[in-house]
Amino acid sequence: MTLSRISLALAAAVLLLVSGCGYNTLQSTDEQVKAAWSEVLNQYQRRADLVPNLVETVKAFAKQEQDVFTRVTEARARVGSIQATPELVDNAEAFARFQQAQGELTGALSRLLVVAENYPQLKSDANFRDLQAQLEGTENRITVARNRYIKAVASYNVTVRQFPSNLTAMAFGFKTKPNFSVDNERDISKAPKVDFGQKSK
DSSP: OOHHHHHHHHHHHHHHHHHHTTHHHHHHHHHHHHHHHHHHHHHHHHHHHHHHHHHHHHHHHOTTOHHHHHHHHHHHHHHHHSOOOGGGGGOHHHHHHHHHHHHHHHHHHHHHHHHHTTOHHHHTOHHHHHHHHHHHHHHHHHHHHHHHHHHHHHHHHHHHHSTTHHHHHHHHTOOOOOOOOHHHHHHHTSOOOOOOOOOOO
16 A cells, blocks of 8 residues: 555544544534624613613612622622633633622612612602613523533533543643533523512502
């Protein structure tokens, strides 16, 4: 057998090995994770964009609640200080910081909405009610986007760990990705209460 035929046979064997050991699956599941992560970021950004208007609207009716406004503003600033790049999902520590910052903002918004319950004029304000509806829709979108991300990461991580695709993963540098924690998922499933409709007498 000539050298060129041996090279061709080796190339064909490598191609069969790679395609049969999960390389294509690793690539496709990695792309699914990236797409799902992008949607998570979009929805969190949508929520962050609502915060300044929400704070200013509540502040117009409840100026004395300065401590709550400060906490929301600071939590939003911490969220904004994290560089939420696609590579963040490959760094467990950075992902944990992102998750913690988003959790703090969720908590701060919840406190703000509890405060708003004490101001009937605020609850009946048209601008506030519009922001309320936008926030509620955004929280729902965040939950959906996170669930898609969780499923995408779970599928990817199984491929990275499972034999024989784990060998391909090691050879090409694919590593498991961090996911939202169970505790955090439990918290996020309790979206902030945003129903400020007038209570029936």
